Amino acid sequence: MEWINIDGSQGEGGGQILRSALSLSMICHRPVRFTRIRAGRQKPGLMRQHLTAVLAAQQICNAQVEGAVLGSTELSFIPGPINSGNYAFDLGGAGSCTLVLQTLLPALWICTTASHIRLKGGTHNPMAPTVDFLQYAWLPIMAKMGAVAELQLHRYGFYPAGGGDIEVNTQPVTQWNELNLRHRGQPTGIKAEVLNANLPDGIGLRELAVVKQQMSWPDERLHEILLPRVQGSGNVLLLQMDFEHLSESVCAFGSKVKKVEVVANEACKEALAYLASSAAVGEHLADQLLLPMALAGRGSFSTSKVTPHLRTNAEIIQKFLAVNIRIEPQDDRFVVEIERRKC
Known part of the structure; x- marks a missing residue:
């Protein structure tokens, strides 16, 4: 069993490293070992929304997990087969429902049958994409790529009180479609x-x-x-x-x-x-397109800004998938290209 080792303090050093690696661990059936999780943050280690993402991932693939406790800076995750089904997760406060959802969706999309997820917690958190953003910007692009999920917002949950409630229905991806977003159009x-x-x-x-x-x-x-x-x-x-x-x-x-x-x-x-700018994709959406485009094996987009999140996510993805991710300046924008590695 060959482990993939992830230093949680690398690059931007946030929770996205954990979420992307968990998604890819499940999809690629590769065990992953995390050290120094969020080491550079004011409160290092797993916070509630990160812990919920770990436990949710564990549930959908019956993973063997060590270190899944609040505040932990080390974690091992050995995935089993991914199971579609009906799932419910309560973050117990204003922890981001959308970040937990984005950890699970890539894995559930590769199942052969549909899934249903109910999440309670924060729907509008300054440190995470809002439910509106997923509905309006991210999920329509995922649908173009062949990955369909219907998201319903039942109750808003603002930071710090939380109390939000969302429901998501997924459909299996029969084929990932290559997508090139170099221009946004009129x-x-x-x-x-x-x-x-x-x-x-x-x-x-x-x-x-x-x-x-x-x-x-x-x-x-x-x-x-x-x-x-x-x-x-x-x-x-x-x-x-x-x-x-x-x-x-x-x-x-x-x-x-x-x-x-x-x-x-x-x-x-x-x-x-x-x-x-002449870029098609804004800085936040850019970061969230990398993983699905890498699963498709090929794609590209232009973006107005390259953030540490984007570069760190690219590094994590390339540890799991046989793809090359290139980020090059072009006039007033950056072009990101994903393609399969040649053997």
Whole structure:
């Protein structure tokens, strides 16, 4: 049994190293040994959402696991056969449902039958993709690649209270499709949404006023959504942009120590930088396309920014799969290419 050894402090040193390696361990049937998990973080080791990802992965492939406790900086994971089925996982707070889901989906997609997953915890966490982002930007691209999952949001869960509830149905991938996203194409739609839960009136309207001024978007594309059935309070501004070949989404989170106008300006700044470039894919979506494209064996995309997350994820993927991942500057963007290694 040949182990793959992962230093959890390498590169950006975050939880994504753990999640990507767990997904690939299950898919490739390769045992993996982690050391120095999140060693550079303020709170090193496994936090609740990381531990839930480990235990969820263990459940769907009947893995042998050592070190799966809160705060652990070392972990061994020996996967068994992946089993489709009905699964439910409760993160017990505001830990990200989406990050746990993205750990499981690649493995469940290669099963021969459908699966159903219920996740409770955080749906809108500043340190993770939102449920809206998955529904709007990531899952439609996965569907083009042949990987279908239907995600329903039953209850919002904002950080730090949590209490969210999502449901996901997956279908088996019969064949991974190669996808090349070098250009986003012509714009086809725009929308700004403010999600407000248990906050004073006027916050959303102030954020949308900044969007109108900064982005020059018309009133009919600006919406405030008031959420009555939510634990705690929350404020998220979503800027959604549709193009011929994909959709992109930018979000910013409100907090007690941040002025409403600052929140809106953050989102607008990121959106305007993306629109000013010729890249197809924004910096956050780029990171989340690498693993599925590597499973397809070939693909490419252009992105506006190369983050440490992107480079670290590329390094982890190449430890498991026989692919080469190249990241090259091209004019005002970067082009990422994935192809199978030649024997």
